[in-house]
Amino acid sequence: xxxxNLTKIxxxxxAPLGFKAYGIHxxxxxxxxxxxLAMIKADKQCTAAGVFTKNKVFAAPVGVTREHLENGTxxxxxxxxxxxxxxxxxxxEKANATCAALAETLGIPEDDVIVCSTGVIGLSMDISxxxxxxxTLLSSLDPTAVGSDKAATAIMTTDTKKKEFSYSFExxxxxxxxxxxxxxxxxxxxxxxxxxxxxxxxxxxxxxxxRTALLYAVKDTYNMVTVDGDTSTNDTVTVMASGLAGNTxxxxxxxxxxxxxxxxxxxxxxxxxxxxxxxxxxxxxxLICNVTGAKSDDDAxxxxxxxxxxxxxxxxxxxxDANWGRIICALGYSGADIDTSKINITFVSAEGVLPVCxxxxxxxxxxxxxxxxxTRDKIEINCDxxxxxxxxxxxxxxxxxxxxxxxxxxxx
Amino acid sequence: xxxxNLTKIxxxxxAPLGFKAYGIHxxxxxxxxxxxLAMIKADKQCTAAGVFTKNKVFAAPVGVTREHLENGTxxxxxxxxxxxxxxxxxxxEKANATCAALAETLGIPEDDVIVCSTGVIGLSMDISxxxxxxxTLLSSLDPTAVGSDKAATAIMTTDTKKKEFSYSFExxxxxxxxxxxxxxxxxxxxxxxxxxxxxxxxxxxxxxxxRTALLYAVKDTYNMVTVDGDTSTNDTVTVMASGLAGNTxxxxxxxxxxxxxxxxxxxxxxxxxxxxxxxxxxxxxxLICNVTGAKSDDDAxxxxxxxxxxxxxxxxxxxxDANWGRIICALGYSGADIDTSKINITFVSAEGVLPVCxxxxxxxxxxxxxxxxxTRDKIEINCDxxxxxxxxxxxxxxxxxxxxxxxxxxxx
Numbered sequence: 001x002x003x004x005n006l007t008k009i010x011x012x013x014x015a016p017l018g019f020k021a022y023g024i025h026x027x028x029x030x031x032x033x034x035x036x037l038a039m040i041k042a043d044k045q046c047t048a049a050g051v052f053t054k055n056k057v058f059a060a061p062v063g064v065t066r067e068h069l070e071n072g073t074x075x076x077x078x079x080x081x082x083x084x085x086x087x088x089x090x091x092x093e094k095a096n097a098t099c100a101a102l103a104e105t106l107g108i109p110e111d112d113v114i115v116c117s118t119g120v121i122g123l124s125m126d127i128s129x130x131x132x133x134x135x136t137l138l139s140s141l142d143p144t145a146v147g148s149d150k151a152a153t154a155i156m157t158t159d160t161k162k163k164e165f166s167y168s169f170e171x172x173x174x175x176x177x178x179x180x181x182x183x184x185x186x187x188x189x190x191x192x193x194x195x196x197x198x199x200x201x202x203x204x205x206x207x208x209x210x211r212t213a214l215l216y217a218v219k220d221t222y223n224m225v226t227v228d229g230d231t232s233t234n235d236t237v238t239v240m241a242s243g244l245a246g247n248t249x250x251x252x253x254x255x256x257x258x259x260x261x262x263x264x265x266x267x268x269x270x271x272x273x274x275x276x277x278x279x280x281x282x283x284x285x286x287l288i289c290n291v292t293g294a295k296s297d298d299d300a301x302x303x304x305x306x307x308x309x310x311x312x313x314x315x316x317x318x319x320x321d322a323n324w325g326r327i328i329c330a331l332g333y334s335g336a337d338i339d340t341s342k343i344n345i346t347f348v349s350a351e352g353v354l355p356v357c358x359x360x361x362x363x364x365x366x367x368x369x370x371x372x373x374x375t376r377d378k379i380e381i382n383c384d385x386x387x388x389x390x391x392x393x394x395x396x397x398x399x400x401x402x403x404x405x406x407x408x409x410x411x412x
Numbered sequence: 413x414x415x416x417n418l419t420k421i422x423x424x425x426x427a428p429l430g431f432k433a434y435g436i437h438x439x440x441x442x443x444x445x446x447x448x449l450a451m452i453k454a455d456k457q458c459t460a461a462g463v464f465t466k467n468k469v470f471a472a473p474v475g476v477t478r479e480h481l482e483n484g485t486x487x488x489x490x491x492x493x494x495x496x497x498x499x500x501x502x503x504x505e506k507a508n509a510t511c512a513a514l515a516e517t518l519g520i521p522e523d524d525v526i527v528c529s530t531g532v533i534g535l536s537m538d539i540s541x542x543x544x545x546x547x548t549l550l551s552s553l554d555p556t557a558v559g560s561d562k563a564a565t566a567i568m569t570t571d572t573k574k575k576e577f578s579y580s581f582e583x584x585x586x587x588x589x590x591x592x593x594x595x596x597x598x599x600x601x602x603x604x605x606x607x608x609x610x611x612x613x614x615x616x617x618x619x620x621x622x623r624t625a626l627l628y629a630v631k632d633t634y635n636m637v638t639v640d641g642d643t644s645t646n647d648t649v650t651v652m653a654s655g656l657a658g659n660t661x662x663x664x665x666x667x668x669x670x671x672x673x674x675x676x677x678x679x680x681x682x683x684x685x686x687x688x689x690x691x692x693x694x695x696x697x698x699l700i701c702n703v704t705g706a707k708s709d710d711d712a713x714x715x716x717x718x719x720x721x722x723x724x725x726x727x728x729x730x731x732x733d734a735n736w737g738r739i740i741c742a743l744g745y746s747g748a749d750i751d752t753s754k755i756n757i758t759f760v761s762a763e764g765v766l767p768v769c770x771x772x773x774x775x776x777x778x779x780x781x782x783x784x785x786x787t788r789d790k791i792e793i794n795c796d797x798x799x800x801x802x803x804x805x806x807x808x809x810x811x812x813x814x815x816x817x818x819x820x821x822x823x824x
Contacts, residue, residue, distance in 0.1 A: 054745070055741060055744040055745040056743075056744040056745070056750055056752060057740050057741055057743060057744025057745075057750075057752050057772075058744070084737070086737065086741075087737055087740055087752075087769070087772060087773055087774065088773050088774055089771075089773040089774075120735070120737060121735070121736075121737020121738065121740070121741060122735075122736055122737040122740070122768075122769065122773070122774040123737075123774065124774065233737070233740075233741050233744065311723070311815075311819070312819055315815070315816050315818075315819030315820050316819065316820070318816065318820045319819070319820030321820065323532070323533075323534075324533075324534060325496070325498065325499055325532060325533020325534040325535075325645075326533070328469050328499055328533070328534070328645075329467060329469055329498075329533060329645050331468075331469065332467040332468040332469025332470070332645065333466070333467040333468070333469075338468055340468060340469050340499075357499070357534065359501075360469075360499060361499055361500055361501045361534070362499065362500055362534040362535065362536065399816060399819075400816060401813045401816050401817070403723075403727070403816075404727050404730065404811060404812055404813050404815075404816060405813070406727075407723070407724055407727030407728065407731070407811075408727050408728070408730045408731030408733065
């Protein structure tokens with residue numbers, strides 16, 4: 001990643017100029033303590049872009065939003081939790097009715113509405129709580145950090161932590177802000193956006209360039225996150241740009257200004273990707289696999305993903321067990337072109353550096369020190385393939401009792 | 413599968429004429445109650461064949477045995493548990509030394525020895541317990557069910573049940589016997605043999621035809637089993653044919669006799685594949701996904717495997733939760749060519765038949781009945797794609813707390 005000067009700021013999706021947000025309990029969830037409906041609204045039409053799940057089975061709101069973003073504009077996001085609005089006969093009808101109601105109230109085109117849902121698949125969704133909730137949401141919209149907070153809370157499902165980030169940076173000498181909220185937890189796997197994530201910025205940028213920047217940012221971040229190997233039906237990442245920062249509109253991808261914006265967007269996406277991995281369902285540890293020395297970019301990505309996807313690696317990390325055999329095993333079956341005899345594997349955490357495998361074979365290590373290294377909550381697994389010049393990192397988490405508990409009876 | 417007349421008999425790998433077996437505690441494992449060294453010996457040289465892990469990182473004994481079976485003959489299997497003899501600098505030296513010692517004692521060619529190991533990866537193996545154990549094993553070899561039992565027990569790692577099957581059937585009017593022992597549990601995933609499995613038969617069959625029959629049998633059985641998505645470094649399936657049944661040697665794959673033998677071999681492999689799936693690490697339930705109506709054979713296999721591989725499906729089945737959305741989600745991301753709107757999904761167990769999804773959407777069902785259906789220990793998930801004529805079945809198990817416990821600290 002290129003060097004960029006970012007300043008962490010408060011405000012989440014409300015940090016950039018021209019955005020308000022809020023979240024309420026609409027009644028979609030039975031538990032009245034839980035917010036279940038979020039809105040992010042721009043003061044005026046924005047340029048916008050989105051990336052979506054590659055699952056052939058995708059939820060109705062994914063289909064609707066993908067179509068709505070084809071013209072590169074949007075003004076408002078409405079997102080519910082508690083029901084995925086996927087795989088039901090009336091899914092499109094419900095998603096479209098939601099957009100129609102909101103667009104009519106706001107007096108904006110229907111295709112400027114981004115609609116998203118997350119929750120149980122296959123359950124017909126009662127949208128009356130959403131329709132009834134719209135006026136309340138609109139009257140509550142807040143341009144401060146409070147609004148972003150509420151929205152970030154309302155989109156959570158099995159997440160244990162709210163995920164919200166924002167930065168300011170310079171584009172062509174003007175201060176630009178960018179913010180995002182997201183939710184992850186289960187069904188997190190490449191490829192794609194891999195969760196719900198809503199980004200706002202006040203950067204002036206054309207919709208086609210915004211789209212290019214989003215694809216660039218997603219490739220090394222969300223698309224390298226895996227929690228359980230399942231690609232969700234609902235994954236969506238959208239970005240809306242209000243253009244209020246006062247910079248000259250970014251219209252091509254060759255200029256310095258594009259780079260400044262794209263790197264900031266990527267940085268924000270990386271924050272969110274790591275937060276999603278660390279808060280994977282039941283996770284106690286963030287796992288980062290850094291592959292270096294691979295023969296190709298594809299190989300590097302495949303290798304890194306194979307390691308953080310392996311159930312055996314994930315359980316070993318949960319148990320703080322330096323069972324590197326499972327790592328080399330995963331590298332072996334990944335499908336990448338490798339030379340086993342050149343592989344070095346090293347664990348790294350805040351506790352220190354622990355080489356465990358040299359040239360494909362065991363490298364003596366102290367078990368007590370290994371336990372200490374692997375008991376930390378962020379473990380890097382460095383795999384040097386010594387066989388080329390390509391590198392990639394993938395992000396995941398350990399596999400725990402809690403994952404099984406959460407998913408053994410998700411619907412109740 | 414074609415109709416065949418098989419009679420279940422006792423004896424495991426000792427059921428066919430011309431084989432003895434045994435298992436002892438050699439000292440490779442610290443726990444003296446656990447057998448750790450198995451031998452299966454034919455009275456004379458057999459025709460033989462094997463299939464092996466496709467993992468690029470494979471254990472030394474896999475490399476050695478693959479080479480030994482190139483000439484299509486073998487006479488003895490020696491297999492230890494407790495150490496995989498994989499990813500250590502002296503692995504080949506150790507595997508070869510084991511073969512040399514056994515071959516010399518028996519006065520047979522070194523390449524008639526099949527050597528296998530299972531256990532921890534990356535730990536240098538002390539083979540003195542094996543070398544010291546060979547005389548004891550040889551003097552204990554038993555041609556009855558007892559010998560097979562002991563061998564089946566000695567190859568177990570995290571298996572909770574010994575896996576042993578044997579049948580008699582007719583080939584060209586002569587009675588032929590076939591028997592097998594296997595071990596599975598963790599690191600079970602297509603493609604390949606996917607575990608350790610040793611098969612014996614007294615059928616007279618050429619080595620090249622035996623190899624064809626083994627590949628045929630493995631395709632729909634072992635290669636459709638997945639426990640945790642990890643392809644082991646050590647997976648091996650071998651078959652030795654003593655030829656003592658008195659049938660005319662099967663030398664081509666066109667004749668009726670070939671079909672009789674190949675179907676019997678496939679049936680035996682299916683028994684073992686299902687036993688391995690049902691006894692997956694921590695499993696409480698056998699899951700079978702039957703896909704029908706797929707557009708191609710490949711698609712059918714990919715779809716069935718995607719369902720039984722999904723962590724979210726596996727945990728839902730553990731929780732007896734009819735969350736079919738996760739099944740259609742897995743079908744969607746499998747990579748197969750599908751039409752979501754045609755998919756029907758039905759759960760079947762000894763309790764009854766429960767349709768849950770019609771034409772890609774929800775189909776009303778009674779939650780109490782669903783709970784009953786899914787609380788049984790064998791669940792079939794029938795996915796009719798209604799989009800072609802191809803079918804395939806994949807075999808797996810649920811994902812449980814116990815899987816996490818077992819793998820969180822395997823080495824201690």
